[in-house]
Amino acid sequence: MIPYGKQFIGDEDIQAVVEVLHSDWLTTGPKVEEFEKAITGYTGSQYAVAVSNGTAALHCAMYAIGIKPGDEVIVPAMTFAATANCVVFQGGTPVFVDVLPDTLLIDPAEVEAKISARTKAVIAVDYAGQPCDYDSLRVIADKHKLTLVADACHALGAKYKERPVGSLADLNVFSFHPVKHITTGEGGLISTNNESYAQRMRIFRSHGITTDHRQREVQGSWFYEMIDLGYNYRITDFQCALGISQLRKLRKWIDRRQIIAHRYDEAFQKMAGIEPLGKIDHISHAYHLYIIRIGEEVLKMKRQDIFTRLRGAGIGVNVHYIPVHLHPFYKNNFHTGLGLCPNAEAAHEQIISMPMYPALSNEEQDHVIDCLRKIVS
Numbered sequence: 001m002i003p004y005g006k007q008f009i010g011d012e013d014i015q016a017v018v019e020v021l022h023s024d025w026l027t028t029g030p031k032v033e034e035f036e037k038a039i040t041g042y043t044g045s046q047y048a049v050a051v052s053n054g055t056a057a058l059h060c061a062m063y064a065i066g067i068k069p070g071d072e073v074i075v076p077a078m079t080f081a082a083t084a085n086c087v088v089f090q091g092g093t094p095v096f097v098d099v100l101p102d103t104l105l106i107d108p109a110e111v112e113a114k115i116s117a118r119t120k121a122v123i124a125v126d127y128a129g130q131p132c133d134y135d136s137l138r139v140i141a142d143k144h145k146l147t148l149v150a151d152a153c154h155a156l157g158a159k160y161k162e163r164p165v166g167s168l169a170d171l172n173v174f175s176f177h178p179v180k181h182i183t184t185g186e187g188g189l190i191s192t193n194n195e196s197y198a199q200r201m202r203i204f205r206s207h208g209i210t211t212d213h214r215q216r217e218v219q220g221s222w223f224y225e226m227i228d229l230g231y232n233y234r235i236t237d238f239q240c241a242l243g244i245s246q247l248r249k250l251r252k253w254i255d256r257r258q259i260i261a262h263r264y265d266e267a268f269q270k271m272a273g274i275e276p277l278g279k280i281d282h283i284s285h286a287y288h289l290y291i292i293r294i295g296e297e298v299l300k301m302k303r304q305d306i307f308t309r310l311r312g313a314g315i316g317v318n319v320h321y322i323p324v325h326l327h328p329f330y331k332n333n334f335h336t337g338l339g340l341c342p343n344a345e346a347a348h349e350q351i352i353s354m355p356m357y358p359a360l361s362n363e364e365q366d367h368v369i370d371c372l373r374k375i376v377s
Contacts, residue, residue, distance in 0.1 A: 002364055003316035005179035005289075005357045008253075009242075016245040020238040027236045028212040035240035036189070038247050039174075043166025045191035047198035050240060051205050054153045054175025056233040057188030058086035058123075061171040063204045064190075064197040065121055065147045067092040072118040076106040077323040077341035078348075079125040083151050084324045087123075093334065095119070096325040098341040102278030104128070104291075104351075107343075108136040115140075121147040126155035126165060128277060128320075129257075129286035134160050134168045141170075149173065153188075156181045157254040158286035165286070166191045176239075179357070181253060181286060182246035184239040205233035256358040257287040260365060264290055264354065267369045273298035273376060289320055290356040293347070299376050306375055307352055313371045318353040 020031055036048040051057050067073060069091035075084045077096045084094035097110040104127050111122055122141060124132040132150070141148040150169035152158075158165045166172045171194075174180075176187035192198055206212050208230030216222060268274045273295035279285060294303040310317045323344040325336035338345060355368055 001314050001316045002355050002360070002368060003357075004318040004353045004355050006359070007178035007183045008357070008359045009183075010245075010249075013242055013245045016241040017238045020241040023237070025214065025237050027234055028206075028214045029237040030214075031237035031240040031244070032235060035184075035243045035247075038244050039166070039189055039191060042247060042250070043164050043172070043191050045167050045172065046193045047195060048189055048191045049198055049201040049205065050187065050189045050235045050243075051201075051233040052188065052235050053186045053233075054173065054177065054188040055082040055086065056205070056231070057173045057175070057190045058082055058151065059089050059231070060201040060204050060233065061149050061173055061190055061197075062086045062090045062092070062121075064171065064192075064194075064200045065149075067120060070118060071120045072116060073120060074111055074114055074122045075324070076123075076125050076127075077325050077344035078104045078127060078321060079151065079324060080153075080321055081324050081327060083123055083125055084330070092120070093118075094324075094330075096323075096330075096336060096341055098343045099127070099347070100278075101343045101347070103130060103280060104277060104344070104347055105130060105132045105280075106137075108133055108140060111137065112140050112144075115144050115146070119144065119146060121149055123149045123151050124169065125151040126153075126158065126286075128291055129154045129158055129288040130277075130279065131155055131158050131160035131165055131168065131283050133280070137169075147171070153180065154288035155286045157250050159284035161282045167193070170194060171197060176243055180288060181257075182243060182250055184235065184243040184246075187235050187239050187243060203228065204230040206230060207232060253358040254284075254286055257356060258285065260356060260358075260360055261285065261287045261290055263362070263365060264292075264369070267373075268292060271373060271376060274372070287356055290354045291320065291351050292354060293350040294352060296350070301376065303350055303352065306372075309375050310352075310371060313375075315355065315368050315371055317355070319348075319351060320353050321348070323348055 067090040153175035176184040208228040
């Protein structure tokens with residue numbers, strides 16, 4: 001099976017982890033801060049807070065900006081459920097907005113139309129690895145005094161008008177799941193230029209307690225205070241060691257993803273009924289996913305038939321995503337449903353995620369393309 005995505009772990013990554021396993025600190029140790037500083041160096045942000053996974057990072061962001069019951073946060077419909085769930089974790093209400101039909105990125109016009117007196121923030125999702133229109137979103141956020149949050153879990157290494165993802169919003173959230181651009185096994189991180197947000201998130205990730213074990217060890221103190229209700233969202237030192245090692249290879253991995261995407265682009269130009277997502281100007285795409293639309297009317301075939309036949313041929317394609325407002329939890333608890341976000345709903349019926357990861361060889365990619373060509377011809 002050729003999967004849609006997977007990690008690549010080299011000997012140097014394993015050695016970095018082994019060295020930490022032989023050290024005195026397995027968690028709350030020096031590698032956590034070292035990893036955070038490595039990310040700030042890459043993104044150009046002032047602060048970074050590493051946590052246990054991307055969902056925890058989203059939750060930390062919502063806590064940092066003080067989302068509470070009665071607050072609304074605008075969220076695109078085309079994303080993973082965690083983007084909306086983090087609002088609900090804090091008692092807030094996610095307000096779903098539609099996406100642009102060509103890129104499936106959040107539609108700034110729809111954002112402005114859904115703002116109410118209760119709106120506190122906007123979460124923009126860099127879907128598939130392409131940055132959103134942050135200039136337009138910043139104008140809207142500033143105009144309405146909203147916090148702009150980037151769910152950049154798909155986009156580490158991408159750029160918007162030469163500015164790196166991770167420095168484009170008030171808070172920027174990353175995931176280090178194995179299918180992402182770099183991995184720590186599980187892991188997440190929030191970058192920001194706001195010191196107050198960073199401090200609140202550091203306390204929140206460790207039970208709401210003001211200091212962690214290493215800080216008390218350095219101070220020679222046992223005393224700590226819990227000042228708010230937090231969670232155990234800590235990440236381990238050996239995970240961070242893996243992340244540091246992986247980050248050194250990120251640039252060449254992004255380059256490889258872009259080459260793979262270009263090869264797909266050229267192949268699919270010649271296939272009627274197969275259409276890649278649109279790309280906006282002035283961006284460097286990180287290509288976490290490479291997504292195609294299936295033109296059922298042109299091909300006289302259903303998306304599900306093509307999906308099933310690709311799977312049967314050993315091509316581990318996937319679908320990203322069911323629009324969040326169509327999940328039973330949101331339909332039952334927030335009274336959402338069909339017709340709320342028509343562009344996202346239409347795309348959901350058409351899209352397939354093709355294999356996309358740096359270790360995908362040209363020969364494997366050619367096999368994927370040939371299988372699709374035979375199915376649709």
